[in-house]
Amino acid sequence: MLALTSWLLIPALFGAGMILYGYWRGRDFRWILLPLLFLYLGAAWAHGDQKKWEKREKSIEALTETYVEARGTITSIEEEDGTFEILLKDNRVYPRSGKDRDKTDCFLIPGLMVTFKDFKKEEKNSSIVSLKGLGIGETVLIRGEGKAFSRARNPGEFDSWEFYKAMGLDLKIYGKELVVLDPGKDPLLEGIRQVKLWIIETFYRLTGEKDGGIFVAAVIGDKDGIPKEINDLYQKNGIAHLLAISGMHMSVIGLFFYRILRKMGLGYGRAGLAGSLLVILYGILTGNSPSVARAVIMMVITFLASYLGRTYDLLSSASLALILLSLKSPLLLMQGGVQLSFGAVFAIGGMMPAMAEWAGKEKPLVKAVSTAVAIQVVTLPVVLYHFYQLPLYGIFLNFLAIPIMDAVVYSGLAVIFLGSLCPFLGIGAAGIGHYILVFYEFACKNIAKLPYNNLTFGRPDTRRLAAYGFFLAALFFILKIAASFGKNKEEEEKSSPYICRVLLLFVLYGFSILFFRPSPVKGLEAMFLDVGQGDGILLRTGKSTILVDGGSTSKKSLGEYTLEPCLKNLGISAVDYAFISHGDLDHLSGVRFLLETSDDIRIKNIMLPCQGKGDEKIKELEELARKRGTKVIYLAGGDELTVEELKITCLYPGRSDIPETVNAQSEVLKMDYGSCHMLFTGDMGEKEETRLLERLGKKGLSEINVLKTAHHGSKYSSSEAFLEAVSPRWAVISYGENNTYGHPHKEVLERFKGLGVEVFKTAEEGAIRLWTDGMKIHFSSYVDADGFYGYN
Template identity: 55%
Template sequence: MKRPLCLIAGGFVLGETAVLLALTSWLFLPALIAAGMIFCGCRRGRTPLWVFLPLIFFYLGAARADAETEKWRERDKILDQISSCYTEAQGRISSIEEDEGEAQLVLKHNRLRIFRFGKWEAVPYEASGLLVSLKKENGPSWEQLGIGQTVTVRGEIQLFSQARNPGEFDFKNYYQSQGLDCRLSAEEIQVTDPSKSPLLEYLRGLKMRSKELLYRDASKEDAGIFAAAVLGDKMGISSQIKDLYQRNGIAHLLAISGLHMSLIGLSFYKLVRKAGAGFWEAGLVSTGLLILYGMLTGASPSVIRAGIMMSAGFYAACLGRTYDLLSAASMALLFQGFYSPYLIMQGGVQLSFGAVFAIGGAAPYLSSWLGKEGLSARSFSACFAVQMIILPVTAFHFYQMPPYGLVLNLLVIPLMGGVLSSGLGVIVFGTLSPVLGTAAAGTGHYILSLYEILLNAAGGLPGNNLILGRPGLVVLAAYAVFLTGSMVIIGLLKKKADKWLIPYWGKLFFLMGIYLLSIVIFLPRPVKGLEAWFLDVGQGDGILLRTEDVCILVDGGSSSKKSLGEYTLAPCLKSLGISVIDYAFVSHGDLDHLSGVKYLLENNEDIRIGNLFLPYHGRDDESIQSLDALAGKRGTSVRYITGGDYMRIGALSITCLYPGKEETPADTNGESQVLKMDYENCHILFTGDMGETEEQRLLGKKEGNYLGEVNVLKIAHHGSKYSSSEPFLDAVSPHWSVISYGQGNSYGHPHKEVLNRLSKRNVTVFQTGESGAVRLVTDGSRIGFSTFVDGNRKAGYNER
């Protein structure tokens, strides 16, 4: 009865995934997968009942996901209506997190009212969960707040932001998977029912006291890692350590995962058994302690998954039955998928279950082929299987991979038990004496120091972090075929073991060859034709162009997104598989055109800028000089360009039309480079923040004769009425235009006057503030547009 549960869970999750990926119009594809599972079951001699159950659960999963999706759609409609309204919410506190003068409360079972037209109105739905941000001065003493209390909070409802550019993190989907509707910035809070949950409050107090002991008896850096690994609190981990672990593929050690739960759960079980308890008593006590520990650490999906699996293992021991890892994992997946279908779309959940299925399915298969019963063979098989299974998940969600992660995990995972034991020892012995607590921290300190040495050494190796980009369906399908074929070949080699005696080291080399080939499958491919992304950078400009294997960036800054480079520009580049920007142009020295470029030069080690082109007339601006200095430190070539400068990159030519050396711009906006890019019959004009005066000057120059062939116009100055004058639009006469601006900006961009001028000339207008990033693709004759948020607006060059 092992595999039927895997088939049932697989069918149920496939059904959920089909709906969540909006594939309901062609459900036959997941149905074919389910049919394949049924066929395999028939071949293995399963009874008809177990063979057809996956198909039944496939449609049950689809129905469950469809119902959940419809529920969120209805909630989204209501939330759109009440967002930015002054709102009152009454709910029960289910969790409290405190950090740097602010508390994050999660309220459940909420009832909402909004203040409109001078009176309070009830909102006709019960919000499942609210994330409440509360500053210390806006409410009662935090010591008075506790889990289980019913409170009334008032403030402004804010919707979770969704991804508006390639590679951006989608907060809306993430929080929906956690059952949270929206955020409320609390201006006032009142305790309606002061009664607290004794158990949950005790666990919260225990967590806070344990954290205090860790920071008292261990160094600050070690304590941050101990708190993450033992208590699930990652707030104390420095950004340098977090980045170091992520870049080398061992960031899973910084979170409570199945590894941690297994070590702690088995320790509980063995201690209770040694105390003289029987199987049932030990299983029940260990399960109870495991549940309490999961609640203490925040009950993340990986913790819940591990808790369910461990409980199944204890129950199997009580019954005297064999524990099957795949069946236990399938049961956990079934439960979690039913509770929240959106969970299965999260990268962390996919990595967690992918690792378990790899260890339970592929690892024993590989270990039996290697023919070694020692720890090294089993460890290598497990690490190799996990890396192969999670590689597409890593590429899809994180866009990069450390190729040395396989070796590093082999070295660091066996030592993680020492780190956990050390952290727990600090808490246990620290309650007795600070001296004992400090002594307990010693083992963990030396292991973490060794980790840091290994990670820094790996970081110095060539190709230590490969940017792969987000793979498409074709690449994922190719990888699935490759992986299946590799397993078939290994199966054939196992059968021919008597004829073909392959030494152990030869088998290892064969597996490493498979590993390297799998990475090659995910390497980014050259772009056919020309692709341009007009990114939604908020109030600013950022345009990314790619042709063949060349990448060009025109501006990259924002005055409304302070961390544009870290959270928008760098993830976008990585998701597209870009590690080198060959040519970067900064039109002028305003922050909303260069802040992201500055971040890449100053703080990002993964993406390099080869050549930086700065405005000639801005060479005395402090911001431009700062970019010049940063570029020099990174080995980036810098050139100041002016009107008449020209370059050719394959079929793409770039010409700077304005301003010339003899021009005298009146202000910083007037210094804007005006660039014309030509790719056969596609002609794009980038105008920076040029104003009407500069437009008139450009029209009076001989270069203005080439404006009439422009068919795509990047509207100047975010749609300001002081740009895009009627004479200029008449001279350019574009088919399409793109306006880059921030939603709800204080400048009123884009101005109605500009939109009216464009409408009068039948120009198709794309607005990043409405549609998110705008994508242009062309083969040199046809031009197509699509938008990131809705993805439906398209226009073809030959159709005009």
């Protein structure tokens, strides 16, 4: 709720700006308060929606991790690699225990997602069918395990719960059984789905696997078939939006059909009605995402304006679309795709005219450049807030790519219609689109080679977003005032040539980028990431970044979905030092991903355990590091390193030690920042703890106030003697929920309790953040602190 109410500050600023602008233009004062009225009506609606979700969440809790039986109506069916995803509405869900259940214990769940693999028709029960025979509109009974959508537990992680909540989905079921109760299908919606499947098959058959996936995305919005390398290439160069269904598609399809009908003699009303029906059906065909719904609503308003003989206003139609979407679900407004879609429209309708008027809109290229710069400047905070990176040259690539994207859509439509008549004609129709796609790939690959192609700025904080909002408002008014002074011909002749003004627009774009340049970290921040069953600690001070371990055995794609997104979220493109305590996967799998696969994160120095030189996994890391140009250093007891004001000392093991196990190779690191002293122990065992105490003495570790608990809280570490010698004030245990090892063990927790140590657990609280200025230490947890809200 905190995040939702804080985002209301943004429409509040826009509302205040609209009031001032209306007053400045001398409009009727009765209209001046209208924006504020809608703002607070929206806030009330959002509050009411939040209360409804609080009730729904109680039902979700009761059904999570339970074998359930659900009855509902199919609204969507998607298949990928043999796995089906089915959405159900109007659901009655019963918790089951074996074959017995209380039939009165029924939950009314509006939205369900069911996933399971295909199964063949069973002879003994003719009502159980192959999933390929299902259709939209059928009423089915599903049995399976209920699961809540996963929450983000670290900065940068994708929050499935928030995303699907905005889409109106409450619960996910891993289906085991399916029974059709009513085989009646919705003739319209199921017919549209069959058309979609036919279109997909036609594209793949006539254009091949690679082009087919891109054509399908560009024409009907299904991105599942895009090759990963192409998707990543487009994403990193800032043209991935070209493959999303937008207003351009509605213009190509709706206006083209509308104009044909008008030339055939149909009146504005009938032609507009036919055009509206076409774009609505097309919107359903493409999945009717929020961005598609916006484009459909705006196109229908275009037809309505022609019928009524009124002037079409871009900002008014976009505002109506925004209101209608927010009535469906206020949470939709929090999605990055929705914000980018509307941000681009408001940039074209608001900021672009002001830029073009100032630069001289009648001059060549002024409108095109003004449009590109306006969209980039207005959507920049949205891009960084949700994606953390900025494709620096994306503005120039879009300048080239957007005008010819229409040809790709036309080419795709021609493949569908001509290919249905003659396959040879369909293949020929794909030619234009194919060569444009080849050009896109060529341009992206070459631009990607340029220096500073992708800038990692991280997620901007609330204060910087608010300041940027004031900057945009001031820029708009300055451009309007400056344009009004240039209307006099004599003054225009004395003014600088328009080409200088066009160049100044690009300078403005550069200034807006510098506005979000990451700031150095004040003090020391240590983030104990929730990596599941493993370890991963990220430390930042000033402009430096240190990573201590980064691996997991429970999260197979830790590097891709947790570690890399977290680093990008924090604005980190380079790790200065990465320490690997020992050669177990639960301490290095994510770091290996960064070295082997990640193009966006660079590790400058990797610090490996001196006693792990013969370990195969350590050797593999060393080889990967050398290939990436990373400096490899083997660390031993007694080695010291200073990073800005942070002192790092390796206490154990020494070069003469002979560890008996891989865990015994663990580096023990002491980190000192002012009065904050932390001890990182890897997976060291009780024997190693005893040896360390023998060398340092009990007083040698007495100043430690923060302990990263060894071996995820195993009872074979954190001995009573060791804990008494260290006597920490706080301890952090990193482990996976419901792990098979039983970590953390009861004995360890009792030892901590007996010593009065406050314990933080990643499996319960998500990532744990420590911040210190060298005098005071402050802890917060990602789950309890609303995602470290405003922490940057």
